[in-house]
Amino acid sequence: MLIRNATLPDGRQRDVRVRGESIAEVGRDLDASDQHVIEATGKRLFPGMIDVHVHFRQPGYPHKETWESGSRSAAAGGVTAVVDQPNTDPPTIDGESFDQKAEFAADSVVDWGINGGVTADWIPNVLLRRRLFALGEVFLADSTGDMGIEADLFADALEAATDNDVPVTVHAEDADYFNDDAKARDDADAWSAFRTAKAEEKAVERACEVAQKHDATIHIAHTSTPEGVDIASEAGMTTEVTPHHLLLSRRDLSELGTFGRMNPPLRREKRRQKLYERVVDGTVDMIATDHAPHTREEKDAGIWDAPSGVPGVETVLPLLLAEARDPDSGLTYERVRDLTARNPADVFDIPQKGAIEAGKDADLVLVDTTETSEISGAALHSKCDWTPFEGHDAVFPEWTMVRGTVVYERGDALEADDSTAQEDVFYDHQGENVRGADSERLE
Ligand SMILES: NC(=O)N[C@@H](CC(=O)O)C(=O)O
Numbered sequence: 001m002l003i004r005n006a007t008l009p010d011g012r013q014r015d016v017r018v019r020g021e022s023i024a025e026v027g028r029d030l031d032a033s034d035q036h037v038i039e040a041t042g043k044r045l046f047p048g049m050i051d052v053h054v055h056f057r058q059p060g061y062p063h064k065e066t067w068e069s070g071s072r073s074a075a076a077g078g079v080t081a082v083v084d085q086p087n088t089d090p091p092t093i094d095g096e097s098f099d100q101k102a103e104f105a106a107d108s109v110v111d112w113g114i115n116g117g118v119t120a121d122w123i124p125n126v127l128l129r130r131r132l133f134a135l136g137e138v139f140l141a142d143s144t145g146d147m148g149i150e151a152d153l154f155a156d157a158l159e160a161a162t163d164n165d166v167p168v169t170v171h172a173e174d175a176d177y178f179n180d181d182a183k184a185r186d187d188a189d190a191w192s193a194f195r196t197a198k199a200e201e202k203a204v205e206r207a208c209e210v211a212q213k214h215d216a217t218i219h220i221a222h223t224s225t226p227e228g229v230d231i232a233s234e235a236g237m238t239t240e241v242t243p244h245h246l247l248l249s250r251r252d253l254s255e256l257g258t259f260g261r262m263n264p265p266l267r268r269e270k271r272r273q274k275l276y277e278r279v280v281d282g283t284v285d286m287i288a289t290d291h292a293p294h295t296r297e298e299k300d301a302g303i304w305d306a307p308s309g310v311p312g313v314e315t316v317l318p319l320l321l322a323e324a325r326d327p328d329s330g331l332t333y334e335r336v337r338d339l340t341a342r343n344p345a346d347v348f349d350i351p352q353k354g355a356i357e358a359g360k361d362a363d364l365v366l367v368d369t370t371e372t373s374e375i376s377g378a379a380l381h382s383k384c385d386w387t388p389f390e391g392h393d394a395v396f397p398e399w400t401m402v403r404g405t406v407v408y409e410r411g412d413a414l415e416a417d418d419s420t421a422q423e424d425v426f427y428d429h430q431g432e433n434v435r436g437a438d439s440e441r442l443e
Pocket residue numbers: 055087137143144171261262263264290292293308309310
């Protein structure tokens with residue numbers, strides 16, 4: 001198959017030949033005889049996004065999301081690999097729970113990784129020998145699933161993971177710095193007042209100190225403050241930023257209400273802008289969504305009772321592409337590529353993915369950046385039928401390919417000359433563990 005005359009993120013126009021599951025060749029005027037040709041003139045081709053932070057809720061909460069619905073949502077957003085977090089039921093903390101989740105992940109149309117969690121009951125020796133993506137998110141404070149742990153346990157876990165060459169990701173908030181005065185309030189902004197920026201700063205500082213003491217590197221999940229990013233980066237650690245912390249702030253809470261409650265919470269507009277600068281200038285390593293679906297009914301509660309978390313896996317790349325269209329944003333298409341594909345592949349050592357180069361997996365997304373559409377929660381493919389980005393401009397993929405198979409085609413992109421609205425199409429495909437197929441890691 002030949003994808004002809006696509007514009008790559010760096011602006012070069014190239015043909016891309018896909019053979020089997022891989023990219024065979026990237027060049028100009030490649031031979032198209034005997035080839036199925038996909039015309040891409042005037043369109044941009046991106047490497048599929050690797051989203052290292054999603055919550056697909058199985059086992060345990062299939063009414064919020066399943067591997068099928070979550071992975072379809074990912075594919076429709078141009079995400080070709082996802083990494084699931086351990087706060088499911090049962091939590092992913094031992095061999096049995098890892099194996100059980102891997103069976104659910106077989107329903108995924110995109111490639112996947114599974115993280116292992118840390119609780120007082122975890123079984124490190126067994127868990128760390130599975131084909132884990134990373135240990136994490138290690139919860140330094142309670143979030144959905146109440147998996148917050150003590151400082152001593154974090155140090156032990158870090159040591160065990162590092163001994164086994166398993167990366168570690170951290171949910172960095174320190175409950176000692178939460179502001180109890182906020183509890184007297186019941187407006188949506190109270191959550192942001194309660195889980196302070198200081199609580200993130202202190203937890204990042206502490207986690208980095210522990211890591212340095214053990215000669216280890218850690219990855220800080222969903223950093224929401226410029227302070228957190230700077231501390232981690234100066235300590236030689238890596239960070240991810242979510243689309244909601246990048247694009248939304250406390251100003252949006254009057255409209256979002258409890259649907260804008262998540263951990264860490266939305267920050268002040270000034271902090272958001274400084275976070276954006278660090279995403280643009282390369283201090284932040286990657287964007288990850290923390291896709292954390294809850295139903296509308298669950299979210300529609302008081303600010304102290306609503307669950308924390310917002311969906312994001314389907315809208316992240318479309319939102320970033322819309323940002324990159326605007327020269328004033330400072331965000332270029334190349335930077336979007338690095339934040340969504342190249343850097344996650346580098347940081348987490350996924351050598352077969354993250355770039356449009358001969359030999360890599362053919363994980364590809366075709367987009368038309370000449371037009372935007374408005375995000376509508378009802379049109380998304382997650383079980384979560386709402387989004388905090390309702391009405392935002394976005395550039396949705398025309399199609400998404402995982403290891404050489406087109407897994408998703410957008411309805412209205414199917415036949416350009418047929419004006420009748422068509423349904424989006426998903427094709428059967430079995431996603432694979434990006435860490436390898438065997439159930440046990442080789443010693
Ligand atoms: N971010 C959230 O607010 N919620 C996440 C958990 C988490 O990532 O902390 C969830 O699983 O619901």
